[in-house]
Amino acid sequence: MLERRDFLKVSAMAAATSAAAAKAGQEHHSPVVAGGLKWDKAPCRFCGTGCHVKVGVRDGKVEAIAGHEGADVNKGLLCMKGYHVGGILYGEDRLTQPQLRVNGKLENITWDEAINIMAQKIYDNPKGFANYGSGQWTVPEGYAAQKFIKGGLSNNHIDPNARLCMASAVTGYVSTYGVDEPAGCYDDLDVADVVILWGNNPAEMHPVLFSRIIDRRSRGETVTIVDIGTRRTRSTEFADEFMEMKPQGDMAIANCISHYLIEDGSYDKAFVEKHCNFRIDVDERTRDLMGKASSFEEYREKLKPYTYEYVSELSGLSVEQLQKLVGYFADHQLKITSLWCMGMNQHTRGTAINRLVHGIHLLSGHFGTPGNAPTSLTGQPSACGTAREVGTLCHALPGGRLVAKPDDRADCEKIWKLPAGTVNPKPGYHTVKMWEKFCTPTSEGGDITTMFVQVTNPGQTLPNLAKLFTNKEALKDKFLIVSEVYPTATTALADLILPAAMWVEKNGVYGNSERRTQQWFKMVEPPGEAREDTWMTLAVARKLYDMGYAGMKDKHGDFLFKMTDEGGDEVAVWDYAHYHDINVDRVLYDEYRDFTFKKHKDLAPYDVLAQHTGLRWPVVQGDDGVYRETKFRFSEFSDSYVGKGKGIQFYHSVTKDDKAQIWFCPYEAPPEVPDEAFPMWLSTGRVIEHWHSGTMTMRVKELHNAMPSAYVELHPDDARDKGIGNGDLVKVVSRRGEMVLPAWVNGRSLPPQGSVFVPFFDETKLINEVTLEAFCPVSFEPDYKKCAVRIEKVG
């Protein structure tokens, strides 16, 4: 029995707490203290799905993670990596001190010394400096790096690791729609009748998104999943149809579908006439981004060789399977979403196959309404938001601009307050070229002498590692600077190591696969002397300014990165003691936001973004003052930039007539195919337990124990023929190198006979010593999915 006074006190507290909760709800988000933990929101650190998590902090340490139930993307669900994302901060060997390699040994130095060394290297040879960045850069980090090198140094040798994963998606989108990024969004997965997987394995690589499809079945909905792939994976287990394809067969399959849509008369004639033009390559040998105009008749003619019989031979699919695919696209009542990732992007004709799949959707009219979408998923948390949208590619500028376009350069010079002519019009080196130049002697044309690597691990992830990375070791005049959180294959050759803050140890903004920009605030301190990557860029820039480097001054004589407080006084953000006096992220984001309107990639204001679990751009302010996101681009019912009555409008059309481009691209064989010496195909990729090179996940005990080391997966008949049993050591040999791995037979995936699969997460088994550096001639993205190897039992 409660005494009256106690009842009043309980009631008073309940009322006040309810009022606090209601007040917090008026803004969409605020941190909450509950159960002794302070909870705040952040996007997950891992993949391009962009799940939102709640991070619980106690006594300055992340102690708990939960899925954010209010997040549209994941609705409270996380995958096994997501539930352990907090653990990535606490590996025992976290880097905490700047280190310089002296006579082969790493010695601790101060930050002042590190920044001085870096600045001097750049000052001595600014044209020989290159910055290798990342789709894990936050938006402000990538923007600061971009402004520093392209604005401050007039140097375009900046490229992100997204060149290795998404560049073909970019060139595919740009050459089809005139602008990057998907038209659709994850909402397509909630209503599609048919989901076609083009060489990807979302059950393992984008598990929360895949769950979104599979969960529909548990609610009684019918969703047909067609898995077109070069091996059976966990995704295959959920597929209604598995269509086993020969490597590179996707190009022939796509052309076959388009051919019969026309020949059978089942293409969407009205859609094509109203919304599409046709394009082809300039000539038989030239492969570039824009090609030349073509016609429907020429397109139809060029498709004629792609008969069922011919394509069955090229692709390995049966005639019946090809007919089934045609049948899906011929049915205008079906809602069809095509999904792809590295199978189509890491491809020596990656741009071409991206164009072809976009083309099938346009030709058949499966576009522009919910459930009808061709969508490339991304692997990294901000390959879209940072690498692509901020324009950290060697040919790009922020907001979809290009270094080659005078108007685009002028826009940058205006916003950056730089003299006209500052931004270099010549594209810099793309990733493979950049590393090739860095790993070539200076006397032999290796004109990149200083390389700054941020938030990525090229020593493990570049193809043909001996040529593109390990060669550096012998070149004593080359200087490698690496910003990292843990020791990696990259830091193993670094001359200067900078300890970095990661994830919720800093403020950040990421952009996921569906154009959703997501913001978070710093929640815990980084360990030791670890500092933000943005600060590193500002500090080096200021050091160069102090040394008198002209490029670090804007045209008014101010520091290129001048930032002021609310009173208008400059804040010494390059001095770490003052870096947190203001929100540097906000300053950089607000400046970058000005770039986003030209190509209708409008971002929300920072404070608006901070209140949401992400917003999909373009985010447009209505007459009522409310900012609203755009789910489906180019469609009038959803995209406020589409003109009234237009229905669908490709307002950045390369032909300036609001039309998209349907491309013809011929099938072309891969550059290296199995032969007598190397009779098997090698494909590489990921596993669900680990993210990319395993730098973070291998240090989480639960994830490490679930998948402690890499393996080579092969067909049981191949294993039997070679006398290989489960767990036996096998040497995988290519023309470039070799790697010994344990065999896994009847494991989680099933490569076909003549094919093997190796995941690349294990730093003790660098399979990229074996892979091929051949790349798409348009996107410059390498092909990690097909090269020729032989396997030999060891011992």
Place this chain on the structure above:
Amino acid sequence: MPVNGLLLNFARGAFDDVEILSQLKSIEEVTVGELVGDSLPVVVEVDSPQQSKMIHRMLEGLDNVVSVDVIFASVD
């Protein structure tokens, strides 16, 4: 003897739980709830309305407190 439920509203992100909580917990008449967003619910139990006003003014004067809302007031 009034029992009041109040909401202390802090400047965004300015709540310093160590400092503020120490101060509040040292006041016998005040019971502290759990922070929600930038607002901290407290209950004040005093002997008289005059004392209630004094405590209210004192709470308004705390560092980084932007305002104090009265959510619940008992009626004797």
